[in-house]
Amino acid sequence: MTPDFQTFSHSEAATPGTSRIVGIMQPYFFPYFEQFRLIAACDLWVVFDTAQFSRKSWMTRNRILNRDKGTAYVSVPVQHTGLDTSIRDALIDPAQDWRGRLLDKLKVYQAEAPHYAAVRALVGDSLAGPHDSLAALNTTILRAVCQHLGIATPIEVASTLSIELPAACAPGEWALHISKQLGATEYRNASGGRALFDEALYARHGIALSFHEHRPQRYATGSFEFVADLSVIDWLMWNDRETLQAWLD
Numbered sequence: 001m002t003p004d005f006q007t008f009s010h011s012e013a014a015t016p017g018t019s020r021i022v023g024i025m026q027p028y029f030f031p032y033f034e035q036f037r038l039i040a041a042c043d044l045w046v047v048f049d050t051a052q053f054s055r056k057s058w059m060t061r062n063r064i065l066n067r068d069k070g071t072a073y074v075s076v077p078v079q080h081t082g083l084d085t086s087i088r089d090a091l092i093d094p095a096q097d098w099r100g101r102l103l104d105k106l107k108v109y110q111a112e113a114p115h116y117a118a119v120r121a122l123v124g125d126s127l128a129g130p131h132d133s134l135a136a137l138n139t140t141i142l143r144a145v146c147q148h149l150g151i152a153t154p155i156e157v158a159s160t161l162s163i164e165l166p167a168a169c170a171p172g173e174w175a176l177h178i179s180k181q182l183g184a185t186e187y188r189n190a191s192g193g194r195a196l197f198d199e200a201l202y203a204r205h206g207i208a209l210s211f212h213e214h215r216p217q218r219y220a221t222g223s224f225e226f227v228a229d230l231s232v233i234d235w236l237m238w239n240d241r242e243t244l245q246a247w248l249d
Contacts, residue, residue: 022184024048024175027138028058030231038212040151040248047157049088049135062231065224074102088159090134099127112222113237172196179207217247
């Protein structure tokens, strides 16, 4: 059954005749650079923290370089959760010294990466706050990296917005519910999720669908073998801000 979006009110309506591109994604842990390219291409980014939490996902971990194994995981521990736990209710385990372990793993870059000191400080500052929930931590990380890269796209958190969401719907329709209520004229998603979306359904509600295409980049990594699509931490370590900003375009 097609959802009845007419019952919803817009909390932030777009000005008539203007375009407003909205992007929506779960909060990932130091995600790869392509997510920041997608954020930069949107007029509003929504952290989808009301979706179901998945422990074994990019929400709790990501990859950086490792001298012996090629890559290693950096991660944040989450307390035991039930199968129906939402992302916003996933709590960080305070008993583990995960921050110290993560920063220790960054030492692999110290001898060669030209931006090690600045990036270690950025990562350390992002982790230092009194974050109880995974969503709050990952949102802080997103905002910190965006500020570092000069991305001005506002970042909002779904659970804090004045929007109404159904108890359940098809995977590709969550974005339609949210985009419609935020006055979007276009919804942009990573191209890997293309099969989830019904373009005709979005069009009936006045929202165009577009898909962000991955743009591979290769950069020098000293004596390490280059590995594609690592955490943004790796990109920041080896590339200056001007280069990364050019790749955002």
